[in-house]
Amino acid sequence: MRRLTVLLAAPILALMLTAAEPPAAPDRPLPDAAQEARAQALFKNVRCVVCQHEAIADSPAGVAGDMRRLIREEIASGATDQAVRDDLVRRFGDYVLFTPPVRAGTWFLWFGPFALVVLAGIALMLRARRRPAETPGLTPDEERRLDEVLRNEKLRRDPDATSPHDGL
Template sequence: MRIVAAAVALFLIAAEPLPAPDAPLPDPAQEARAQALFEEIRCVVCQHESIADSPAGLAADVRAEVRGRIAAGATDDQIRAGLVERWGDFVLFRPPFDPGTLLLWLGPLALLLAGAALALLRARKATVEPAPLTPAEETALAKILKADRLRHEAAADTPDDGR
């Protein structure tokens, strides 16, 4: 029991403290800009969430930094550039289209085209001409067709009694 209590205590000590609540900007237009930027910026701790949705302390710090830079008069591009300088293109959910991110932007298209080309090549290769029938197979087929034709002719000659 003491071991469990010690483990829980260690966990609680090591847990990240909750960030202070965000203080929105007094100007509604500036706060709207900040909120829009929050959705574009990836939390580098969570990696799959924007800083708008992340409960991480670092995300709260970045939100405060973005608000501070907006209040200081920085443009959205200047704020993005500062974050990219600090954490790289990864911090943006929509990284810029440049030589460094070319594979990121064109990779999925290249894989799709390569898959389509491979499927087309396999489909062309899979079309095989059927081998001609042997004389024994031709004779058996002729018998089957003749029997089928006779059956259809017999059915056509049968009078319809209204049933």
């Protein structure tokens, strides 16, 4: 049975190993130092669409390498930094920028956390203002019966109950 499991798992493992993303092509810096500096600055502000928490400057993903190459090509062709950002947003959406523009489609990204904090504060204030429910007092009949029980000492000790001081 164990051999059968290994035989069935081997092709799946081989498929997983061959399905890995190929490494990114090595970066070729731009010959003009000013253009390369612009490209490097843009790399730090653009999110890798695979890693999602890294800038393409730091990402080893193949897609990040392609994005770096694309940015360098656009800068070499004379595009402004804003034109490069606009092209990336057109291709990948607002999420590709670490600081997306403030507009109707991104209001939730910008103001959502603040709205949640305000809503939580309002909920806490409303909860604090609510009065605790008052417990009704004993009726005169209940008070009379309680006094009677306490006077007659009809309360019996539970024979199964133990005290931590019993064994001393």
